[in-house]
Amino acid sequence: MMRNFFPILTVTLVIFALWYAFAIVLNKHWAYDKATRGGYELSFTELVADTWTQKKPRLPTPDQVAAEIWKSTGIAAIKKWGRTEGEPFSERVAAVLGDKKSLIRHAWLTLSATMLGFVFGTGLGILLAVGIVHNKAMDNSVMPWVITSQTIPILALAPMIIVVLNAVGLSGLIPKAVISAYLSFFPVVVGMVKGLRSPDAMQLDQMRTWFASKAQIFWKLRLPSSVPYLFTSLKIGVAASLVGAIVGELTISQDGGLGARMLQGNYYGTTLIIWASLIVAAALAATLVSSVGLAERVTKKRMGFVQ
Amino acid sequence: MKNDVVIKAEKLCLTFKTNDGPVHALKDVDLTINKGDFVSFIGPSGCGKTTFLRVLADLEQPTGGEVSVNGMTPEEARRKRAYGFVFQAAGLYPWRTIGGNIKLPLEIMGIAKAEQKQLVEEVLDLVHLSGFENKFPWQLSGGMQQRASIARALAFQADILLMDEPFGALDEIVRDHLNEQLLELWAKTGKTIGFVTHSIPEAVYLSTKIVVMSPRPGRVTEVIESTLPRERPLDIRESPEFLELAHRVREGLRAGHDDDA
Numbered sequence: 001m002m003r004n005f006f007p008i009l010t011v012t013l014v015i016f017a018l019w020y021a022f023a024i025v026l027n028k029h030w031a032y033d034k035a036t037r038g039g040y041e042l043s044f045t046e047l048v049a050d051t052w053t054q055k056k057p058r059l060p061t062p063d064q065v066a067a068e069i070w071k072s073t074g075i076a077a078i079k080k081w082g083r084t085e086g087e088p089f090s091e092r093v094a095a096v097l098g099d100k101k102s103l104i105r106h107a108w109l110t111l112s113a114t115m116l117g118f119v120f121g122t123g124l125g126i127l128l129a130v131g132i133v134h135n136k137a138m139d140n141s142v143m144p145w146v147i148t149s150q151t152i153p154i155l156a157l158a159p160m161i162i163v164v165l166n167a168v169g170l171s172g173l174i175p176k177a178v179i180s181a182y183l184s185f186f187p188v189v190v191g192m193v194k195g196l197r198s199p200d201a202m203q204l205d206q207m208r209t210w211f212a213s214k215a216q217i218f219w220k221l222r223l224p225s226s227v228p229y230l231f232t233s234l235k236i237g238v239a240a241s242l243v244g245a246i247v248g249e250l251t252i253s254q255d256g257g258l259g260a261r262m263l264q265g266n267y268y269g270t271t272l273i274i275w276a277s278l279i280v281a282a283a284l285a286a287t288l289v290s291s292v293g294l295a296e297r298v299t300k301k302r303m304g305f306v307q
Numbered sequence: 308m309k310n311d312v313v314i315k316a317e318k319l320c321l322t323f324k325t326n327d328g329p330v331h332a333l334k335d336v337d338l339t340i341n342k343g344d345f346v347s348f349i350g351p352s353g354c355g356k357t358t359f360l361r362v363l364a365d366l367e368q369p370t371g372g373e374v375s376v377n378g379m380t381p382e383e384a385r386r387k388r389a390y391g392f393v394f395q396a397a398g399l400y401p402w403r404t405i406g407g408n409i410k411l412p413l414e415i416m417g418i419a420k421a422e423q424k425q426l427v428e429e430v431l432d433l434v435h436l437s438g439f440e441n442k443f444p445w446q447l448s449g450g451m452q453q454r455a456s457i458a459r460a461l462a463f464q465a466d467i468l469l470m471d472e473p474f475g476a477l478d479e480i481v482r483d484h485l486n487e488q489l490l491e492l493w494a495k496t497g498k499t500i501g502f503v504t505h506s507i508p509e510a511v512y513l514s515t516k517i518v519v520m521s522p523r524p525g526r527v528t529e530v531i532e533s534t535l536p537r538e539r540p541l542d543i544r545e546s547p548e549f550l551e552l553a554h555r556v557r558e559g560l561r562a563g564h565d566d567d568a
Contacts, residue, residue, distance in 0.1 A: 202394050202395075203398055205392075206392070206394060206398055207415075208365075208385070209385065210411075210412045210415045210416065210463075211385055211386055211416075212415045220411065220414070221400070224402050227402075303402040304402050304403070305401055305402060
Protein backbone atom coordinates (compact mmCIF):
# COMPACT_ATOMS: atom_id res chain seq x y z
CA MET A 1 0.00 0.00 0.00
CA MET A 2 2.67 2.51 1.09
CA ARG A 3 4.92 1.45 -1.77
CA ASN A 4 2.24 2.53 -4.23
CA PHE A 5 1.35 5.69 -2.41
CA PHE A 6 4.17 7.96 -3.58
CA PRO A 7 4.17 7.00 -7.26
CA ILE A 8 0.39 7.50 -7.40
CA LEU A 9 0.65 10.81 -5.58
CA THR A 10 3.40 11.97 -7.94
CA VAL A 11 1.38 11.13 -11.06
CA THR A 12 -1.71 12.85 -9.64
CA LEU A 13 0.28 15.99 -8.82
CA VAL A 14 1.79 16.05 -12.31
CA ILE A 15 -1.66 15.73 -13.89
CA PHE A 16 -3.01 18.58 -11.74
CA ALA A 17 0.01 20.78 -12.52
CA LEU A 18 -0.42 20.19 -16.25
CA TRP A 19 -4.16 20.87 -15.95
CA TYR A 20 -3.57 24.26 -14.28
CA ALA A 21 -0.86 25.10 -16.83
CA PHE A 22 -3.16 24.29 -19.74
CA ALA A 23 -5.92 26.37 -18.13
CA ILE A 24 -3.56 29.40 -18.37
CA VAL A 25 -2.65 28.67 -21.99
CA LEU A 26 -6.23 28.03 -23.15
CA ASN A 27 -7.94 30.82 -21.21
CA LYS A 28 -5.38 33.61 -21.69
CA HIS A 29 -6.89 34.97 -24.95
CA TRP A 30 -10.10 35.91 -23.18
CA ALA A 31 -8.09 37.52 -20.35
CA TYR A 32 -6.02 39.55 -22.87
CA ASP A 33 -9.20 40.54 -24.79
CA LYS A 34 -10.74 41.91 -21.63
CA ALA A 35 -7.53 43.79 -20.81
CA THR A 36 -7.28 45.30 -24.29
CA ARG A 37 -10.88 46.46 -24.21
CA GLY A 38 -10.49 47.86 -20.72
CA GLY A 39 -7.22 49.50 -21.72
CA TYR A 40 -5.05 48.08 -18.96
CA GLU A 41 -1.90 45.95 -18.79
CA LEU A 42 -1.89 42.42 -17.28
CA SER A 43 0.96 41.27 -15.07
CA PHE A 44 1.67 37.54 -15.03
CA THR A 45 0.07 37.08 -11.59
CA GLU A 46 -3.05 38.93 -12.72
CA LEU A 47 -3.16 36.80 -15.88
CA VAL A 48 -2.95 33.58 -13.87
CA ALA A 49 -5.57 34.75 -11.40
CA ASP A 50 -7.92 35.65 -14.27
CA THR A 51 -7.46 32.42 -16.26
CA TRP A 52 -8.19 30.29 -13.18
CA THR A 53 -11.41 32.09 -12.20
CA GLN A 54 -13.27 32.87 -15.46
CA LYS A 55 -17.04 32.26 -15.53
CA LYS A 56 -17.02 30.51 -18.91
CA PRO A 57 -13.45 29.29 -19.37
CA ARG A 58 -12.37 27.11 -22.26
CA LEU A 59 -10.78 24.82 -19.70
CA PRO A 60 -12.04 25.13 -16.13
CA THR A 61 -9.57 24.32 -13.35
CA PRO A 62 -10.02 21.30 -11.06
CA ASP A 63 -11.11 23.48 -8.13
CA GLN A 64 -13.76 25.17 -10.29
CA VAL A 65 -15.05 21.77 -11.42
CA ALA A 66 -15.06 20.53 -7.82
CA ALA A 67 -17.00 23.61 -6.71
CA GLU A 68 -19.51 23.13 -9.56
CA ILE A 69 -20.00 19.46 -8.62
CA TRP A 70 -20.53 20.37 -4.97
CA LYS A 71 -22.97 23.13 -5.93
CA SER A 72 -25.06 20.83 -8.12
CA THR A 73 -25.01 17.85 -5.75
CA GLY A 74 -24.50 18.63 -2.07
CA ILE A 75 -25.80 22.21 -1.90
CA ALA A 76 -28.71 21.49 -4.24
CA ALA A 77 -29.71 18.45 -2.17
CA ILE A 78 -29.44 20.33 1.13
CA LYS A 79 -31.61 23.15 -0.24
CA LYS A 80 -34.31 20.75 -1.52
CA TRP A 81 -34.18 18.79 1.71
CA GLY A 82 -34.70 21.99 3.71
CA ARG A 83 -37.54 23.22 1.53
CA THR A 84 -39.51 19.99 1.87
CA GLU A 85 -39.38 19.94 5.65
CA GLY A 86 -42.40 18.34 7.28
CA GLU A 87 -43.15 16.07 4.31
CA PRO A 88 -42.73 12.27 4.61
CA PHE A 89 -39.21 10.88 4.20
CA SER A 90 -39.87 9.18 0.86
CA GLU A 91 -41.31 12.39 -0.58
CA ARG A 92 -38.20 14.28 0.45
CA VAL A 93 -35.92 11.70 -1.18
CA ALA A 94 -38.05 11.89 -4.32
CA ALA A 95 -37.78 15.68 -4.27
CA VAL A 96 -33.97 15.55 -4.04
CA LEU A 97 -33.78 12.98 -6.86
CA GLY A 98 -36.27 14.97 -8.95
CA ASP A 99 -34.39 18.29 -8.80
CA LYS A 100 -33.76 19.14 -12.45
CA LYS A 101 -30.57 21.06 -11.77
CA SER A 102 -29.15 18.39 -9.49
CA LEU A 103 -26.38 16.13 -10.77
CA ILE A 104 -27.63 13.56 -8.28
CA ARG A 105 -30.80 13.26 -10.34
CA HIS A 106 -28.91 13.08 -13.62
CA ALA A 107 -26.43 10.54 -12.24
CA TRP A 108 -29.33 8.46 -10.92
CA LEU A 109 -31.03 8.49 -14.36
CA THR A 110 -27.80 7.46 -16.05
CA LEU A 111 -27.17 4.78 -13.44
CA SER A 112 -30.61 3.22 -13.89
CA ALA A 113 -30.27 3.10 -17.68
CA THR A 114 -26.75 1.69 -17.26
CA MET A 115 -27.82 -1.03 -14.84
CA LEU A 116 -30.81 -2.10 -16.92
CA GLY A 117 -28.65 -2.14 -20.06
CA PHE A 118 -25.95 -4.07 -18.23
CA VAL A 119 -28.45 -6.72 -17.16
CA PHE A 120 -29.86 -6.95 -20.72
CA GLY A 121 -26.40 -7.05 -22.28
CA THR A 122 -24.97 -9.60 -19.87
CA GLY A 123 -28.01 -11.86 -20.24
CA LEU A 124 -27.90 -11.65 -24.03
CA GLY A 125 -24.13 -12.16 -24.06
CA ILE A 126 -24.29 -15.28 -21.90
CA LEU A 127 -27.16 -16.77 -23.92
CA LEU A 128 -25.33 -16.17 -27.21
CA ALA A 129 -22.11 -17.65 -25.82
CA VAL A 130 -23.93 -20.79 -24.63
CA GLY A 131 -25.47 -21.16 -28.10
CA ILE A 132 -22.16 -20.56 -29.86
CA VAL A 133 -20.32 -23.13 -27.74
CA HIS A 134 -22.98 -25.83 -28.12
CA ASN A 135 -24.03 -25.35 -31.70
CA LYS A 136 -21.66 -25.51 -34.65
CA ALA A 137 -24.09 -23.67 -36.95
CA MET A 138 -24.47 -20.86 -34.44
CA ASP A 139 -20.71 -20.70 -33.99
CA ASN A 140 -20.28 -20.15 -37.73
CA SER A 141 -23.26 -17.86 -38.29
CA VAL A 142 -23.64 -15.68 -35.19
CA MET A 143 -20.06 -14.77 -34.33
CA PRO A 144 -19.43 -12.73 -37.54
CA TRP A 145 -22.60 -10.71 -36.82
CA VAL A 146 -21.55 -10.14 -33.25
CA ILE A 147 -18.24 -8.71 -34.48
CA THR A 148 -19.92 -6.69 -37.25
CA SER A 149 -22.29 -5.15 -34.71
CA GLN A 150 -19.35 -3.53 -32.97
CA THR A 151 -17.87 -2.01 -36.12
CA ILE A 152 -20.85 0.35 -36.56
CA PRO A 153 -20.41 3.62 -34.65
CA ILE A 154 -22.96 3.60 -31.84
CA LEU A 155 -23.56 7.34 -32.30
CA ALA A 156 -24.92 6.71 -35.78
CA LEU A 157 -27.00 3.78 -34.65
CA ALA A 158 -28.50 5.24 -31.48
CA PRO A 159 -31.12 7.55 -33.12
CA MET A 160 -32.31 4.68 -35.31
CA ILE A 161 -32.67 2.35 -32.35
CA ILE A 162 -34.75 5.00 -30.60
CA VAL A 163 -36.97 5.63 -33.63
CA VAL A 164 -37.57 1.90 -34.16
CA LEU A 165 -38.33 1.25 -30.49
CA ASN A 166 -40.62 4.30 -30.37
CA ALA A 167 -42.54 2.88 -33.31
CA VAL A 168 -43.28 -0.28 -31.31
CA GLY A 169 -44.32 1.80 -28.31
CA LEU A 170 -41.15 1.65 -26.22
CA SER A 171 -39.83 4.92 -24.85
CA GLY A 172 -38.07 6.33 -21.81
CA LEU A 173 -35.65 4.08 -19.99
CA ILE A 174 -35.89 1.02 -22.26
CA PRO A 175 -34.39 2.52 -25.48
CA LYS A 176 -31.43 3.88 -23.50
CA ALA A 177 -30.95 0.50 -21.87
CA VAL A 178 -31.05 -1.16 -25.28
CA ILE A 179 -28.27 1.11 -26.59
CA SER A 180 -26.33 0.40 -23.43
CA ALA A 181 -26.87 -3.37 -23.86
CA TYR A 182 -25.72 -3.10 -27.48
CA LEU A 183 -22.27 -2.07 -26.26
CA SER A 184 -22.03 -4.30 -23.20
CA PHE A 185 -23.09 -7.67 -24.65
CA PHE A 186 -20.00 -7.89 -26.85
CA PRO A 187 -17.26 -8.35 -24.23
CA VAL A 188 -19.55 -10.80 -22.43
CA VAL A 189 -20.01 -12.96 -25.56
CA VAL A 190 -16.29 -13.00 -26.31
CA GLY A 191 -15.26 -13.70 -22.71
CA MET A 192 -17.93 -16.31 -22.08
CA VAL A 193 -17.18 -18.22 -25.30
CA LYS A 194 -13.56 -18.39 -24.24
CA GLY A 195 -14.53 -19.31 -20.66
CA LEU A 196 -17.00 -22.02 -21.63
CA ARG A 197 -14.34 -23.49 -23.91
CA SER A 198 -11.60 -23.30 -21.29
CA PRO A 199 -11.94 -26.90 -19.97
CA ASP A 200 -9.12 -28.89 -21.56
CA ALA A 201 -9.30 -32.16 -23.50
CA MET A 202 -8.44 -34.17 -20.40
CA GLN A 203 -11.30 -32.68 -18.38
CA LEU A 204 -13.73 -33.40 -21.23
CA ASP A 205 -12.39 -36.97 -21.61
CA GLN A 206 -12.88 -37.43 -17.90
CA MET A 207 -16.52 -36.38 -18.19
CA ARG A 208 -16.87 -38.83 -21.08
CA THR A 209 -15.59 -41.73 -18.98
CA TRP A 210 -18.37 -40.95 -16.49
CA PHE A 211 -20.92 -40.93 -19.32
CA ALA A 212 -21.95 -37.36 -18.44
CA SER A 213 -24.67 -35.65 -20.51
CA LYS A 214 -24.09 -32.34 -22.32
CA ALA A 215 -26.19 -30.58 -19.68
CA GLN A 216 -24.13 -32.09 -16.86
CA ILE A 217 -20.88 -31.07 -18.58
CA PHE A 218 -22.28 -27.55 -18.90
CA TRP A 219 -23.46 -27.09 -15.31
CA LYS A 220 -20.69 -28.95 -13.54
CA LEU A 221 -17.66 -28.14 -15.68
CA ARG A 222 -18.08 -25.45 -18.35
CA LEU A 223 -20.06 -22.90 -16.34
CA PRO A 224 -17.88 -22.93 -13.19
CA SER A 225 -14.74 -22.85 -15.38
CA SER A 226 -16.01 -19.72 -17.14
CA VAL A 227 -16.48 -17.66 -13.96
CA PRO A 228 -13.04 -15.94 -13.99
CA TYR A 229 -13.51 -15.08 -17.69
CA LEU A 230 -17.03 -13.80 -17.05
CA PHE A 231 -15.88 -11.33 -14.41
CA THR A 232 -13.15 -9.91 -16.65
CA SER A 233 -15.82 -9.37 -19.32
CA LEU A 234 -18.26 -7.85 -16.83
CA LYS A 235 -15.72 -5.20 -15.85
CA ILE A 236 -15.37 -4.10 -19.47
CA GLY A 237 -19.11 -4.58 -20.02
CA VAL A 238 -20.24 -2.36 -17.17
CA ALA A 239 -18.04 0.52 -18.36
CA ALA A 240 -19.35 0.04 -21.91
CA SER A 241 -22.91 0.06 -20.51
CA LEU A 242 -22.29 3.48 -19.01
CA VAL A 243 -20.97 4.82 -22.30
CA GLY A 244 -24.04 3.40 -24.04
CA ALA A 245 -26.42 5.00 -21.56
CA ILE A 246 -24.73 8.39 -22.03
CA VAL A 247 -24.92 8.07 -25.81
CA GLY A 248 -28.61 7.26 -25.42
CA GLU A 249 -29.09 10.37 -23.30
CA LEU A 250 -27.39 12.54 -25.90
CA THR A 251 -30.13 11.38 -28.28
CA ILE A 252 -33.13 11.42 -25.91
CA SER A 253 -31.94 14.52 -24.07
CA GLN A 254 -35.38 15.69 -22.87
CA ASP A 255 -35.41 12.95 -20.22
CA GLY A 256 -32.22 14.17 -18.54
CA GLY A 257 -29.20 12.16 -17.44
CA LEU A 258 -25.49 12.94 -17.45
CA GLY A 259 -25.39 12.76 -21.27
CA ALA A 260 -28.25 15.25 -21.56
CA ARG A 261 -26.49 17.51 -19.08
CA MET A 262 -23.28 17.43 -21.14
CA LEU A 263 -25.28 18.33 -24.25
CA GLN A 264 -26.90 21.22 -22.39
CA GLY A 265 -23.49 22.50 -21.30
CA ASN A 266 -22.45 22.30 -24.92
CA TYR A 267 -25.42 24.40 -26.12
CA TYR A 268 -24.86 27.19 -23.63
CA GLY A 269 -21.07 27.08 -23.78
CA THR A 270 -20.87 26.35 -20.06
CA THR A 271 -17.79 24.17 -19.95
CA LEU A 272 -18.14 23.93 -16.17
CA ILE A 273 -21.34 21.90 -16.53
CA ILE A 274 -19.75 19.63 -19.14
CA TRP A 275 -16.72 18.99 -16.99
CA ALA A 276 -18.76 18.46 -13.85
CA SER A 277 -20.97 15.89 -15.63
CA LEU A 278 -17.88 14.29 -17.13
CA ILE A 279 -16.17 13.87 -13.78
CA VAL A 280 -19.34 12.53 -12.18
CA ALA A 281 -19.68 10.03 -15.06
CA ALA A 282 -16.08 8.97 -14.58
CA ALA A 283 -16.62 8.54 -10.85
CA LEU A 284 -19.74 6.49 -11.59
CA ALA A 285 -17.77 4.29 -13.99
CA ALA A 286 -15.01 3.80 -11.44
CA THR A 287 -17.57 2.84 -8.79
CA LEU A 288 -19.29 0.37 -11.11
CA VAL A 289 -16.04 -1.26 -12.23
CA SER A 290 -14.75 -1.60 -8.70
CA SER A 291 -18.10 -3.03 -7.54
CA VAL A 292 -17.74 -5.76 -10.17
CA GLY A 293 -14.15 -6.23 -8.99
CA LEU A 294 -15.36 -6.66 -5.43
CA ALA A 295 -18.02 -9.16 -6.50
CA GLU A 296 -15.29 -11.00 -8.42
CA ARG A 297 -13.03 -11.26 -5.37
CA VAL A 298 -15.84 -12.46 -3.13
CA THR A 299 -17.11 -15.02 -5.64
CA LYS A 300 -13.66 -16.38 -6.47
CA LYS A 301 -12.83 -16.69 -2.81
CA ARG A 302 -16.04 -18.55 -2.09
CA MET A 303 -15.43 -20.82 -5.07
CA GLY A 304 -11.93 -21.65 -3.89
CA PHE A 305 -10.17 -20.05 -6.90
CA VAL A 306 -8.09 -17.74 -4.74
CA GLN A 307 -5.32 -19.19 -2.64
CA MET B 308 -8.16 -72.81 -12.08
CA LYS B 309 -9.18 -70.75 -15.09
CA ASN B 310 -9.43 -66.99 -14.43
CA ASP B 311 -12.32 -64.86 -15.68
CA VAL B 312 -11.35 -62.83 -18.69
CA VAL B 313 -12.03 -59.12 -18.13
CA ILE B 314 -10.38 -57.53 -21.14
CA LYS B 315 -9.73 -59.20 -24.45
CA ALA B 316 -8.23 -57.68 -27.59
CA GLU B 317 -7.82 -59.56 -30.87
CA LYS B 318 -6.03 -58.16 -33.92
CA LEU B 319 -6.79 -54.69 -32.61
CA CYS B 320 -5.72 -51.91 -35.01
CA LEU B 321 -5.97 -48.16 -34.81
CA THR B 322 -4.76 -45.90 -37.60
CA PHE B 323 -4.84 -42.11 -37.27
CA LYS B 324 -5.13 -40.17 -40.50
CA THR B 325 -2.75 -37.22 -40.48
CA ASN B 326 -1.49 -34.78 -43.08
CA ASP B 327 1.74 -36.78 -43.30
CA GLY B 328 -0.20 -39.94 -44.11
CA PRO B 329 -1.59 -42.66 -41.86
CA VAL B 330 -0.02 -43.31 -38.44
CA HIS B 331 -0.37 -46.86 -37.13
CA ALA B 332 -0.88 -46.23 -33.44
CA LEU B 333 -1.87 -49.86 -32.84
CA LYS B 334 -1.31 -52.83 -35.13
CA ASP B 335 -2.61 -56.36 -34.52
CA VAL B 336 -2.61 -56.16 -30.75
CA ASP B 337 -3.65 -59.40 -29.05
CA LEU B 338 -4.02 -59.33 -25.30
CA THR B 339 -6.01 -60.99 -22.56
CA ILE B 340 -6.36 -59.55 -19.07
CA ASN B 341 -7.88 -61.66 -16.31
CA LYS B 342 -9.85 -60.55 -13.29
CA GLY B 343 -7.61 -59.26 -10.53
CA ASP B 344 -4.58 -58.81 -12.81
CA PHE B 345 -2.31 -55.80 -12.40
CA VAL B 346 -1.12 -55.16 -15.94
CA SER B 347 1.51 -52.55 -16.83
CA PHE B 348 2.01 -51.22 -20.31
CA ILE B 349 5.55 -50.08 -20.95
CA GLY B 350 7.34 -48.78 -24.01
CA PRO B 351 8.81 -45.65 -25.59
CA SER B 352 6.63 -42.70 -26.64
CA GLY B 353 4.46 -43.49 -29.64
CA CYS B 354 4.24 -47.22 -28.90
CA GLY B 355 0.48 -46.96 -28.43
CA LYS B 356 0.30 -47.83 -24.74
CA THR B 357 -1.85 -44.83 -23.89
CA THR B 358 -3.88 -45.31 -27.08
CA PHE B 359 -4.62 -48.90 -26.07
CA LEU B 360 -5.87 -47.77 -22.67
CA ARG B 361 -7.97 -45.06 -24.32
CA VAL B 362 -9.52 -47.65 -26.68
CA LEU B 363 -10.53 -49.72 -23.64
CA ALA B 364 -12.11 -46.58 -22.17
CA ASP B 365 -13.96 -45.79 -25.43
CA LEU B 366 -12.03 -42.53 -25.77
CA GLU B 367 -10.59 -43.68 -29.12
CA GLN B 368 -12.29 -45.78 -31.79
CA PRO B 369 -10.32 -48.78 -33.15
CA THR B 370 -10.16 -49.09 -36.92
CA GLY B 371 -9.92 -52.87 -36.94
CA GLY B 372 -10.05 -56.00 -34.81
CA GLU B 373 -12.08 -56.89 -31.75
CA VAL B 374 -11.97 -55.64 -28.21
CA SER B 375 -14.19 -56.44 -25.25
CA VAL B 376 -14.35 -55.10 -21.70
CA ASN B 377 -16.30 -57.21 -19.19
CA GLY B 378 -17.69 -59.07 -22.21
CA MET B 379 -19.10 -55.83 -23.68
CA THR B 380 -17.94 -53.37 -26.31
CA PRO B 381 -15.98 -50.45 -24.79
CA GLU B 382 -18.96 -48.16 -25.41
CA GLU B 383 -21.34 -50.41 -23.49
CA ALA B 384 -18.75 -50.74 -20.75
CA ARG B 385 -18.52 -46.95 -20.54
CA ARG B 386 -22.33 -46.65 -20.35
CA LYS B 387 -22.38 -49.22 -17.56
CA ARG B 388 -19.53 -47.34 -15.85
CA ALA B 389 -17.43 -50.50 -15.75
CA TYR B 390 -14.12 -48.70 -15.22
CA GLY B 391 -12.56 -45.78 -13.41
CA PHE B 392 -9.94 -43.81 -15.35
CA VAL B 393 -7.04 -41.95 -13.75
CA PHE B 394 -5.29 -39.39 -15.97
CA GLN B 395 -1.72 -38.12 -15.77
CA ALA B 396 -2.87 -34.89 -14.13
CA ALA B 397 -5.15 -35.06 -11.11
CA GLY B 398 -7.60 -32.71 -12.86
CA LEU B 399 -9.44 -31.84 -9.66
CA TYR B 400 -11.88 -28.94 -9.95
CA PRO B 401 -10.44 -25.99 -8.01
CA TRP B 402 -13.93 -24.81 -7.03
CA ARG B 403 -14.82 -28.10 -5.36
CA THR B 404 -13.45 -29.47 -2.12
CA ILE B 405 -11.76 -32.88 -2.14
CA GLY B 406 -15.03 -34.44 -1.00
CA GLY B 407 -16.92 -32.46 -3.66
CA ASN B 408 -14.52 -33.63 -6.35
CA ILE B 409 -14.97 -37.28 -5.40
CA LYS B 410 -18.74 -36.78 -5.35
CA LEU B 411 -18.69 -35.38 -8.89
CA PRO B 412 -18.98 -38.71 -10.76
CA LEU B 413 -21.50 -39.90 -8.16
CA GLU B 414 -23.67 -36.82 -8.78
CA ILE B 415 -23.42 -37.39 -12.52
CA MET B 416 -24.49 -41.01 -12.06
CA GLY B 417 -27.45 -39.96 -9.93
CA ILE B 418 -26.47 -41.79 -6.76
CA ALA B 419 -28.47 -40.86 -3.65
CA LYS B 420 -26.98 -38.20 -1.35
CA ALA B 421 -26.66 -40.44 1.71
CA GLU B 422 -24.89 -43.11 -0.30
CA GLN B 423 -22.59 -40.50 -1.87
CA LYS B 424 -21.42 -39.42 1.55
CA GLN B 425 -20.70 -42.98 2.59
CA LEU B 426 -18.83 -43.82 -0.63
CA VAL B 427 -16.69 -40.69 -0.30
CA GLU B 428 -15.70 -41.65 3.23
CA GLU B 429 -14.85 -45.17 2.11
CA VAL B 430 -12.59 -44.20 -0.77
CA LEU B 431 -10.91 -41.38 1.17
CA ASP B 432 -9.98 -43.99 3.73
CA LEU B 433 -8.63 -46.29 1.00
CA VAL B 434 -6.21 -43.60 -0.26
CA HIS B 435 -5.36 -42.43 3.28
CA LEU B 436 -6.97 -39.00 2.88
CA SER B 437 -9.56 -39.21 5.66
CA GLY B 438 -10.02 -35.79 7.22
CA PHE B 439 -9.19 -33.92 4.00
CA GLU B 440 -12.75 -34.02 2.70
CA ASN B 441 -13.37 -30.30 3.20
CA LYS B 442 -10.00 -29.06 1.95
CA PHE B 443 -9.64 -27.43 -1.44
CA PRO B 444 -7.24 -29.01 -3.99
CA TRP B 445 -4.69 -26.18 -3.71
CA GLN B 446 -4.30 -26.98 -0.03
CA LEU B 447 -2.94 -30.45 -0.92
CA SER B 448 0.46 -31.55 -2.31
CA GLY B 449 0.74 -32.99 -5.83
CA GLY B 450 0.90 -36.54 -4.50
CA MET B 451 -2.16 -36.03 -2.32
CA GLN B 452 -4.05 -34.53 -5.25
CA GLN B 453 -3.28 -37.58 -7.36
CA ARG B 454 -4.45 -39.84 -4.53
CA ALA B 455 -7.69 -37.84 -4.43
CA SER B 456 -8.07 -38.38 -8.16
CA ILE B 457 -7.59 -42.14 -7.65
CA ALA B 458 -10.25 -42.00 -4.93
CA ARG B 459 -12.55 -40.26 -7.40
CA ALA B 460 -11.99 -43.05 -9.94
CA LEU B 461 -12.73 -45.67 -7.27
CA ALA B 462 -15.78 -43.92 -5.83
CA PHE B 463 -18.40 -45.51 -8.05
CA GLN B 464 -17.05 -49.01 -7.40
CA ALA B 465 -16.15 -50.04 -10.92
CA ASP B 466 -14.08 -53.23 -10.81
CA ILE B 467 -11.60 -52.07 -13.46
CA LEU B 468 -9.16 -49.23 -12.86
CA LEU B 469 -7.35 -47.77 -15.88
CA MET B 470 -4.40 -45.51 -15.08
CA ASP B 471 -2.54 -43.45 -17.68
CA GLU B 472 0.88 -42.58 -16.23
CA PRO B 473 -0.78 -41.44 -13.01
CA PHE B 474 2.49 -40.76 -11.19
CA GLY B 475 4.47 -39.46 -14.18
CA ALA B 476 4.52 -35.89 -12.94
CA LEU B 477 5.59 -36.69 -9.37
CA ASP B 478 9.05 -36.96 -7.88
CA GLU B 479 10.56 -40.35 -7.11
CA ILE B 480 10.12 -40.34 -3.35
CA VAL B 481 6.42 -39.54 -3.61
CA ARG B 482 6.14 -42.06 -6.40
CA ASP B 483 7.59 -44.92 -4.30
CA HIS B 484 5.16 -44.09 -1.58
CA LEU B 485 2.18 -44.03 -3.93
CA ASN B 486 3.24 -47.28 -5.60
CA GLU B 487 3.27 -48.97 -2.22
CA GLN B 488 -0.16 -47.58 -1.42
CA LEU B 489 -1.49 -48.61 -4.80
CA LEU B 490 -0.45 -52.23 -4.20
CA GLU B 491 -2.10 -52.13 -0.80
CA LEU B 492 -5.27 -50.74 -2.36
CA TRP B 493 -5.19 -53.37 -5.09
CA ALA B 494 -4.80 -56.18 -2.52
CA LYS B 495 -7.71 -54.78 -0.49
CA THR B 496 -10.14 -54.23 -3.36
CA GLY B 497 -9.19 -56.98 -5.83
CA LYS B 498 -9.64 -54.60 -8.80
CA THR B 499 -8.29 -55.33 -12.25
CA ILE B 500 -5.77 -52.60 -13.02
CA GLY B 501 -4.34 -51.39 -16.34
CA PHE B 502 -1.37 -49.12 -15.73
CA VAL B 503 0.62 -47.17 -18.33
CA THR B 504 4.17 -46.20 -17.33
CA HIS B 505 7.58 -45.15 -18.63
CA SER B 506 9.42 -46.60 -15.68
CA ILE B 507 10.81 -50.15 -15.69
CA PRO B 508 11.12 -50.45 -11.87
CA GLU B 509 7.60 -49.15 -11.44
CA ALA B 510 6.21 -51.67 -13.94
CA VAL B 511 8.10 -54.59 -12.36
CA TYR B 512 7.28 -53.60 -8.81
CA LEU B 513 3.54 -53.25 -9.41
CA SER B 514 2.53 -55.77 -12.02
CA THR B 515 1.44 -59.36 -12.30
CA LYS B 516 1.81 -58.96 -16.05
CA ILE B 517 4.06 -56.58 -17.98
CA VAL B 518 3.14 -55.75 -21.56
CA VAL B 519 6.17 -54.49 -23.48
CA MET B 520 5.29 -52.42 -26.54
CA SER B 521 7.24 -50.86 -29.40
CA PRO B 522 6.47 -48.00 -31.77
CA ARG B 523 5.85 -47.52 -35.52
CA PRO B 524 3.59 -49.42 -35.76
CA GLY B 525 2.48 -49.64 -32.12
CA ARG B 526 2.41 -53.31 -31.16
CA VAL B 527 2.97 -55.74 -28.31
CA THR B 528 6.44 -57.29 -28.51
CA GLU B 529 6.37 -59.31 -25.32
CA VAL B 530 4.11 -60.15 -22.41
CA ILE B 531 6.06 -60.99 -19.25
CA GLU B 532 4.29 -62.82 -16.41
CA SER B 533 5.70 -61.71 -13.08
CA THR B 534 7.18 -64.36 -10.82
CA LEU B 535 7.09 -62.05 -7.78
CA PRO B 536 4.67 -62.86 -4.96
CA ARG B 537 1.55 -60.71 -4.58
CA GLU B 538 2.77 -59.39 -1.25
CA ARG B 539 5.59 -56.94 -2.11
CA PRO B 540 7.50 -54.84 0.38
CA LEU B 541 9.50 -51.95 -1.15
CA ASP B 542 12.83 -53.73 -0.61
CA ILE B 543 11.77 -56.55 -2.94
CA ARG B 544 13.27 -54.24 -5.55
CA GLU B 545 16.74 -55.31 -4.49
CA SER B 546 16.00 -59.02 -4.78
CA PRO B 547 17.67 -61.02 -7.63
CA GLU B 548 14.23 -62.06 -8.88
CA PHE B 549 13.20 -58.42 -9.27
CA LEU B 550 16.42 -57.49 -11.07
CA GLU B 551 16.03 -60.49 -13.38
CA LEU B 552 12.51 -59.35 -14.34
CA ALA B 553 13.70 -55.77 -14.87
CA HIS B 554 16.46 -57.13 -17.08
CA ARG B 555 13.92 -59.07 -19.17
CA VAL B 556 11.78 -55.96 -19.60
CA ARG B 557 14.83 -53.94 -20.67
CA GLU B 558 15.79 -56.64 -23.15
CA GLY B 559 12.24 -56.66 -24.49
CA LEU B 560 12.30 -52.90 -24.97
CA ARG B 561 15.67 -53.09 -26.73
CA ALA B 562 14.43 -55.85 -29.05
CA GLY B 563 11.50 -53.66 -30.00
CA HIS B 564 13.88 -50.83 -30.81
CA ASP B 565 16.28 -53.02 -32.81
CA ASP B 566 13.79 -54.05 -35.42
CA ASP B 567 12.64 -50.44 -35.55
CA ALA B 568 16.13 -49.31 -36.58
